[in-house]
Amino acid sequence: MPLDATVAFPIGTEIDFFQGGAGQVVFAPVSGSVTIQSVGGALKMFARYTAASLKKIDTDVWVLVGNLTL
Numbered sequence: 001m002p003l004d005a006t007v008a009f010p011i012g013t014e015i016d017f018f019q020g021g022a023g024q025v026v027f028a029p030v031s032g033s034v035t036i037q038s039v040g041g042a043l044k045m046f047a048r049y050t051a052a053s054l055k056k057i058d059t060d061v062w063v064l065v066g067n068l069t070l
Contacts, residue, residue, distance in 0.1 A: 001027070001034045004059045013056045017066070019045040027054070027064055034060045042068035 019025045025045040029036045036043060036054070045052055045068060052066025 001029050001036060001054070001062055003030050003033050009056050011056050011058060015054045017045065017052045017054070019048055019050050022048060025052070027052075029062075034062070036062045036064050038064040038068060040070065042070050044069050 017025060027036055027043045043064065045066065047067070050067035052064060052068060054062045054064050056062050
């Protein structure tokens with residue numbers, strides 16, 4: 001996810017993701033500046049045909065929920 005200074009998504013923004021292909025979707029925050037919170041620190045979608053959502057809860061802080069894996 002980009003820094004708030006780069007792309008200022010409003011707090012409360014939700015973005016849905018769907019993994020339709022064989023490649024794994026990996027969520028990568030900007031190093032040291034953006035935080036993505038998820039259960040167990042999982043930042044990858046589990047498998048093909050799964051979904052996940054990101055919700056911005058504060059400046060440079062997002063929550064990731066869905067069918068995730070480490």
